[in-house]
Amino acid sequence: MDNKTLAREILDNVGGIKNIKSAQHCATRLRIITKNQELVDVKAIENLDKVKGSFYNSGQYQIILGTGLVDKVYEEFMPLIGQETTAKVEDELPGSEKITFRRAIRIFGDVFVPIIPVLVATGLFMGLRGLLTQEAILSVLGLTPGDVPVQLIQFTQILTDTAFAFLPALVAWSTFKIFGGTPIIGLVLGLMLVHSILPSAYAVGAGEAEPLIFFGFIKVVGYQASVLPAFMTAIATATIEKWFKKVIPDSLDLILRPFLTLLCGLILGLFIIGPVFHEVENYVLAAVKFLLTLPFGLGGLIYGSFGQLLGIIGIHHILSLLEINMLAKDGWNLLNPVGTCGNVAQAGAVLAIAVKTASNKMKQIAYPSALSAALGITEPAVFGVTLRLGKPFIMSMIGGGVGGFFASIFQLRATGLGLTGIPGTLLYLNGQLPLYILTNLIAFATAFALTWVFGYKKDDTL
Known part of the structure; x- marks a missing residue:
């Protein structure tokens, strides 16, 4: 008897789906909370192949299967009662259907x-x-x-x-x-x-x-x-x-x-x-150093557009060394004003989605994610909203690039590091605060407008 057949036999003999409240498992036993104990055919279950015994304890009907086997039977049993042990991402992976970039995201x-x-x-x-x-x-x-x-x-x-x-x-x-x-x-x-x-x-x-x-x-x-x-x-x-x-x-x-x-x-x-x-x-690190030397705001445009990808990849830590070196050498941080535009652009894109969407679930995710991004923490916005939808992330990259371009043209210089977005205003009390605010408003507005017009339809869902 294979594991799927065993799971089906157990379900039939505990009284079917209607007699089950919930099911769990421990290291050796499948634990089922039933509605009516009298509907459970204990003798039939204990006679099943691979079942080593069963008993009731604290309102649970516990079927002894043994280590290893209980995991496999549980994975077959849960879908039979209308519950999933995982999100069934296997259906999205190679082997069942060709994976696409959008599906991977x-x-x-x-x-x-x-x-x-x-x-x-x-x-x-x-x-x-x-x-x-x-x-x-x-x-x-x-x-x-x-x-x-x-x-x-x-x-x-x-x-x-x-x-x-x-x-x-x-x-x-x-x-x-x-x-x-x-x-x-x-x-x-x-x-x-x-x-x-x-x-x-x-x-x-x-x-x-x-x-x-x-x-x-x-x-x-x-x-x-x-x-x-x-x-x-x-x-x-x-x-x-x-x-x-x-x-x-x-x-x-x-x-x-x-x-x-x-x-x-x-x-x-x-x-x-x-x-x-x-x-x-x-x-x-070498590429970012090179970008900062480009004239006419090109470095700010490129890094402002693509810098957000570094956080996704998980290699943004190395840039701390560059920022510290700049502060130690000249007392200024030229990377912060460009990088913060990407964060603020994420806030703009997600806020556009929050306002435009017809989905209450989307609003519940997007509004707090937009606020978090404005405060410098973009993970909820990126991983929870824009990257999953695709187009809004691209719009936020464009917004970050436009903002980064102006940050370079204005020659913005932070007096520290580690703060971006709204808290980052405290790094620009050097006479540049108005330009910092203007630059971030440009990044925010660009991402908001592009997402509203091109990047998101009100019926799109995650």
């Missing part, structure tokens, strides 16, 4: 849907912290940065840093869930990728730390705040885990599958995918 976006609320909250926390801890704001209250209690700073750091420090763990968890792996294994794999022993990619990018060197030549850093490396590692590892499910004997599944999955995933992430992205970062 939609899958990528689906991974971020469960994560969006915490990213929006973090964006708000970061915006408020940036405003309330700046010297210009504190001076209005007759205070200086030294007057702010250390404990308050530490408290705000917990609010603002946690989600992004462990973003790879959230991405890996959601990716495993979407791609049919075990979500808790994905979560642990993501946590391994940001383990405290691994130097932060931001610290390495800023020149404050050195990468770990394995085998004499492989440079390894943590994935803190990275997206695509964790996403790719999780896809590959979830695929490996599903293969292990098929080849590992059920009696050894509980021991071997998590062990081998995490081992393979960590090796893949740290020694293959990570180093590849590290090399890409070096080329990106």
